Amino acid sequence: MRKLSDLILLVVGVLYPFIVYFGMDHVSTPVFGLILGSLWLVRAPALLRQPGGRWMLGITLVYCAVLAFGGEEHLLRWYPSLICALLLAAFGLSLKYGPPMIERIARVSEPDLPPVAVRYTRRVTWVWVAFFALNGTASGVLAEWGPLSWWTFYNGILAYSVMGVLFLGEWILRQRLRRRINKAPMDGAAQRLASHPWVAAAAGGYAGKLGPGMVVALGTAGRLALLRHGRAGLVAELGQHAAGDDALSTPLVWRFVDTLPEPSRVDALLRAPLPETAIVLGERREGDTCTIDLELPLDLACFADHFPDAPVLPGVLQVGWALDLAAPRLGTPRTCRAMDGLKFQRLLRPGDRVRLVLRHDPDTGRLHFAYRMDDAPVSSAHLRLDGTHA
Template sequence: MRRLSNLALLLVGVLYPFIVYFGMDHVSTPIFGLILGGLWLVRAPALWHQPGGRWMLGVTLVYCAVLAFGGEDDLLRWYPSLICALLLATFGLSLKFGPPMIERIARVTEPDLPPVAVRYTRKVTWLWVGFFFVNGTASGLLAKWGPLSWWTFYNGILAYSVMGVLFIGEWMLRQRLRRRINKAPMDGAAQRLLSHPWAAAAAGGYAGKLGPGMVVALAPAGRTALLRHGRAGVINELGQQAAGDDALSTPMVWRFVDVLPESARIDALLQAPLPTAPRVLGERLDGDTHVIELELPLDLACFADHFPDAPVLPGVVQIGWALELAAPRLGTPTTCRGMDALKFQRLLRPGDRIELTLRYDTVRGRLHFAYRTGDAHYSSAHLRLEGTDA
């Protein structure tokens, strides 16, 4: 019931100028007052415990009573100005007696606001104080001296358009501030990581809703540690180094790379999912065989689980890559119905650079693939493809 009444009061507030404009000839002012007062009474229990809610409720009920018993049509046009005056008083008094209204709203979802965010919420509260003052004044002037059509246009369209611009602009500024707040501890964490032998370079950033993150270019010792301890082990070790004595400096998202990207791309990298495909470094055609040079990303998604302490590229992933890379080059399907001569001879690990050879036997409908580096062979097979009769 409370949600329904809140929704009804919100809709009445938004549509009020149009309700007055089109309804004055059909509904008497006392009826307007009774309906509006009834909606505020239904919402009374919720307002009773909110800051400033009691006197806001009292003022609006007095206004509704004047409408109901006074019956003057011109009074209907003062409702938007009254609401602006009440909000102006609520927001303004919160600046004097604290905490500012926007800070109270922000702490509902983020109780532990840092000092820079507290200062920001105070500025935003001042912004809304200014808006309520200007908007209420303009609405009042139109209610007193302007035509009903002008009053309706301003309160029903123009005022809400300005509010929309303010909401969007403030949201954009808030996102920038959030990135700055989350990134600030990461700068110190990145500096601490540089003293660890596993990190050649590091840069902190913001991973959106996931929080602060860190991109680390692994040194040779770090790459060796990744092979021996897995992604989780490296994150645990570097996380302790990054945090130091400040738990807030612990990155929530980690990315491992060979070389740090440009600073402008750090946030995008942290917000992107872990890669699921190899990096194609180059390719050539050797007769009827495609030779593709590949590099396995240090952050390949499957390495996290296969295996946590000793990352190895799964055989099924190797087969899947062969099918996917062959399809656009050889015109073959991306599924197979069987395989022959399947061999796994060596392990493929994070950071490995290899060659994938692909050859399609059109007569037998088979795709021949092999992963190798020079004379060293990692895996190979003959795949019987879907849609072939062989």
């Protein structure tokens, strides 16, 4: 019931200027006052438990009572100014007696705000204090001296447009501040990681909602450690080294690469999901045979689950990649109904470079694939396809 009343009161507040504009000829002022007062009374239990809720409820009920018993249509226009005055008082008093209103709202989702964020919330609270003061004044001037159409346009369209711009601008600034807050400890963590024997280079960044992250270019020893300990072991060791004496400097998102991207691309890489396919380095085709050079990314998604302590490319992915890579090049389907002569002769590990040879025989409806690394066979099979594309 309370949620419904809150929603109704919100809708009434947003549409109030239009309700007044179109309803004054059909609904009397006392009825307006009774309806509005009833909605506030339904919200009363919740307001009484909130700081400042008692006097906010009292003032609005007095206003509704004046509407109900006074009956002056002109007073209907002062409701937006009254709400602005109440919000101005709530936000302004929170600046004096603390904590600022925006800080209270922010701590609901992020209880542990750093000092720089606390200062930011105070400045944002001041911005809203200024907005409520100016908006309430402008609404009051139009209520007293302006035409009803001007008052309706300002309170029903222009004021909400300005609020939307403020919300959008504050959101953009907040994201920049969040990135700066999270990136600062990551810069220190990247410097500490640079001294680790497994790391060739490192760059800290911000992965959005996932939090701070680190992009690491692995050295020769780091690649060997990835093969021996897997992604989990690598993250555990490097995370402890990155944090040093400050646990808050531990990256939450990790990406392992051959070389670091440009600084402007670090955040985008951290936000992107782990790759699920190999990197195509080059390819050539001769008739019904296609040869593709591939590289397995160091942080291929399947390596986190398939033998996490000793990552290996699953055989089912080798077959799936062959079908997916052949489809756009040879016009074959992405599914098969049987496999003949399937062989797995060598393991594929993170960072390996392989050559995939695909040969399609349209007459028999078969696709032959063979992975080779350094001229040594890795895997091969004949796939009996469901059909062929034109």
